[in-house]
Amino acid sequence: MREALIVSRKFSLEESHTLAVAQEHGAYKTLKKLQNLSPLEVIKIIKESGLRGKGGGGAPAGNKWALMPQESEKPSFLAVNCDESEPGTFKDRQIITKDPHLLIEGILLTCYAIKAIHAYVYIRGEYYQYQQVLQVAVDEANAAGLLGDVKITLHRGAGAYICGEKSALLESMEGKRGHPRLKPKQPEPEWYFGNPTLVNNVETIASVPFILEHGAEAYRSYGTERSPGTLLFAMSGHVERPGVYEAEFGVPMMEYINHFGGGVKNGKKLKAVIPGGASTGVLTAKEAEEVLLDYESLRAMGVSLGTGGMIVMDEETSMVAVLKNLLEFYHEESCGQCTPCREGTGWVDKLVGKILDGRGSSADIDELLEIAETMNGKTICVFAPAVSAVIVSFLTRFRDEFEAAL
Amino acid sequence: MMVQVIVDGKNYEAEEGSLLIDLLIKEQIKVPYFCYHEALGADGNCRMCMVEIAGQKRPQIACDTLVKPDMEVSSKSEKIEKVHTDILELELINHPVDCPTCDQAGECSLQDFYMDYGLHESKVRIEEKVKHDKHVDLGANVMLDQERCVLCARCTRFTDKITHTHELGIIGRGDEAKVSTMPGRKLHNPYAMNLVDICPVGALTSKDFRFKQRVWFLETANSVCHGCAKGCNIYIDHHKIKYEDDMIYRFRPRRNDAVNGFFICDAGRLSYKLLQNNRQTMIRHKDEIISEEKSIALYQSLLKQYKNSITVVIDANLYNEEIEALVDYAQRIGAEVCAPLECYDDTEFADTMLKSAKRAANYEKVVKMGLDRTMPKTSGLIINFNHTETFYAEMQIDFSTHQRPNASFILPIAAYSEQSGSLTNEDGLVQMCEKAVHKNSPSPTLREWLQKVGL
């Protein structure tokens, strides 16, 4: 497997989070390029690179940037999403602690392209110590005069998963409850206090300096045609060496797990893999053997790539217990606006709890699938559909285990 | 621009870009909904108002769908009915279903939707429901039962968008979410009791009305509030228990976009108590209860005695028809007329929403007719038609709905709720009030008295 270090290039350096080390290794060099590039030209390069959002949805970043008004009476904002609360996902914290200046450089380039005057980084509350590393870096960059006209503010969340959803994040930043907003009727930017705002994941923004430095083609030389570039894939669970390791899109999942993770822990057999964070469904060992790590291949298997945070489970894992664990999380984290989600997440959690306790009946399994149907496609945000997909994914692939538990 | 829309196979006209749910409500096409309210706009949280729209893969909520030309909508297909039923079932899993003790029963959206879309065998096979507080005194006469709440956020949007007082919020996530005031704060605004009406279920109830009467026993009449000159439209809900008298149980706002929209103020809402309490029921002269016959004779002798020194005092809460009849009557008996208004000016009561500084329902009528608005000047005989001020004269006759402690000759009259009539509000709008209450032994109306004493 070839090395592909776009975002994590400086991660292994000593003191890589300091401005001195970062600059010694080329940080902020791309800012000079902006003298010869108009904002629209930057957006064009990002579009050509095929960069896809790395917060889970994989939306083409350039298209989103192009929605931001170049001429506007209102100020434009950038909100960098570092809420990172998806179970199994822990890549953004690597960026803000190992190479915060890469993120800041990306923020400056992005703000130039979308003509934003102020960037916020929304950081989950539990990342307090990591936030401090980033804050020191911002202060250092500011003191060195690197920020120019752009203001960077770190905004600490209060620990709600749903605040990672882009519109809930902005509601939260506005000082309100983190409730996702109704979707707009046509493509448009997000709005922060009524002002046009771009929301991108930390890693998306951290990929921008490479693209501007080396060009769209260089980025496209990694990955596949439709999933270009790299991702900070990660592994947790039953692997020898859990962690975050950057790889290009399109590598075989098992090759990744074996190469970086050293295979399943203690030589046990693989049972299942959650491919990209809790909300992405589950694959059987057989499927994991076959699948490639890109958006399209995983979609074709009926799951999704998400953030690329794989949760590896060995043969001794109870899939009923895993589903219960996940549903407890969703039960706790539903924002509670939409009836199907508010009531559905509790109901499915309790039903799977019943099955796990050996008090379940086959009617409960049918019921789970029926509730999953009601939770799918009928809510404000995709939280409920994701929970629905998780349930369906577990029940279709491991139904025998659920039946055995009755 | 008006465009054609097809709903369930029928053609309708609607403004392009308007909310589909407004059309459904206007045309009385049934869809279940909790969170949408025409005064509060769409929030899209209850997910009940789902309809199918041709060309769209998934069902859509009507409250967040804009009308487009030739849009084809289905609100009744088997598929969409199942969606309604399934979401309703989810709504019910943590609901206490305590309808027998709930004041909302009979006018509850959840109950109605269950009758329309539910009526199913419950699939719920989990034992424990989420428990919340059932008796939260929010303040301002509003009680909250968090378990009955469907979290539609109408109440929080009311305090945010209508009164701008922001007392209410939703705290907690998922099925632990509940409505609450901010810690240490109470509901405190002069329109708070409207929350009881806008809450679609029995989560917010009126401390004043709670446990007093089942709503299906109530009869309703259209009327106009007499709390000030704004003329807010109301329903008078009343009921006669066997062997007892017809009683008013509550006032509720009646929608009129030209006057009060959906709401009324709490002072007006509770003014039914003043209307109903301390009523004068007997004809009394000095300390003696006298017959109608005797009273008419006495009245006529007083008229003779004070001829040329009589003033008729008119209260600015009387109906248009009553005021006109009185002016006419005064002319016939050669009396002066006045309708003192100063005592009804109350700038402290007024606000920018509904409440007017003119605290008499027919203030404008008095002004329009050009009546003398000062206190009576003669010192002979005053015939007072329900004005509440104290006057000074040798002799005073009071036609009065309510008791007047020092009256020497008092004749009871029917209150506005006991007869029909019209009022002219401060904007000059003439509005009708229906007769609501049928007393066991009704007092004559003012106009009946005028007949009796000889027009």
Ligand SMILES: Cc1cc2nc3c(=O)[nH]c(=O)nc-3n(C[C@H](O)[C@H](O)[C@H](O)COP(=O)(O)O)c2cc1C
């Ligand atoms: C329930 C939920 C949680 C989310 N959490 C995150 C998160 O923690 N971080 C993130 O970047 N995106 C998260 N997203 C995705 C964001 O809504 C948004 O799509 C993303 O931040 C856009 O950035 P990108 O295009 O660069 O990926 C979440 C979405 C949902 C529905």
Ligand code: SF4
């Ligand atoms: S789907 Fe769930 S998390 Fe998303 S807005 Fe609705 S209730 Fe909130």
Ligand code: SF4
């Ligand atoms: S108290 Fe009533 S109005 Fe408020 S959220 Fe609950 S159901 Fe809706």
Ligand code: FES
């Ligand atoms: S009325 Fe449309 S979602 Fe509640």
